[in-house]
Amino acid sequence: MSVLVVGTTALDSIKTPKKENPKLLGGSASHAAVAASFFAPTRLVGVVGGDFPAKYIRLYEKHGLCLKGLDRVKDGRTFHWSGEYEVNMNNRRTLETVLGVIEHWQPAIPGDYESCPYVLLANIAPAVQLRVLDQVARPKFVVADTMDLWLNIALDDVMRLLKRIDCLVLNDSEARQLTEDDNVVSALPKIHRMGPRYVIIKKGEHGSILSSPKGLFVAPAYPLKKVVDPTGAGDSFVGGLMGYLASRKSGSIDSNLRRAIVHGAVVASFCCEGFGLTVTTKVSREDIDARVRELESIAGLD
Helix, strand or coil: CCEEEECCCEEEEEECCCCEEEEEEECHHHHHHHHHHCCCCEEEEEEEECCCCHHHHHHHHHCCCEEEEEEEECCCCCCEEEEEECCCCCCEEEEEEECHHHCCCCCCCCHHHCCCCEEEECCCCHHHHHHHHCCCCCCCEEEEECCHHHHHHCHHHHHHHHCCCCEEEEEHHHHHHHHCCCCHHHHHHHHHHHCCCEEEEECHHHCEEEEECCEEEEECCCCCCCCCCCCCHHHHHHHHHHHHHHHCCCCCHHHHHHHHHHHHHHHHHHHHCCCCCCCHHHCCHHHHHHHHHHHHHHHCCC
């Protein structure tokens, strides 16, 4: 089955204590769609400006992404984010954000995308995510990612969104902010009452927590000796797990989701080993499967 990914398509300028890389391919949809494409046919919906390099379009195409839903505004400027990481690679600050063509973008889902069974609403304004849901027809599984910005400036839209999705993905600080509960475990039932049947809390290098009708599952992250750039790791994580779910020909969401999270964690680990998508776009499905087996062995998973 196929995956529909809607989110930001961007140019990222990333600075770390050791290196600086301007205008890399980035954005939540870019990372998530490439990650999903390792497992299932993937359809990308986003918007770029006339400054978007042709080499990045070719990179999308190399991964087999369907680009019928990628709007190209010739006289517009692509969304650009610039950020700087501290030595520990956990803390970062935004240096510049240029919304460009994404500021007033209203996605129009192509007709043959409307029946896509797996829908990933990658991190973007919740109003845009809601607009997408108005255009799709009874998908099998809808996942939405969010961030603290939307909890600060668009909470009403977020709350409306939660009533219409199957799974919410957010990090631990966002879970605390959403529920006003400092304990992420006790925060989980509060999020479920807001709407989603499944909740995944990302904890970075410490893995993730899944809360589902089957109970809790604590998933490890793949242990890396060196992190080069964590930008897009969360998007790669949710894209990888969504692609894996779509690839399963048998079993329920409940039975496949735990293994999907492990696959997402592995794709995210490759993302962290290079700037932007530079490493993710060079690995193979065989590389991913080998690292999945290694992570399962480390964690003692069957």
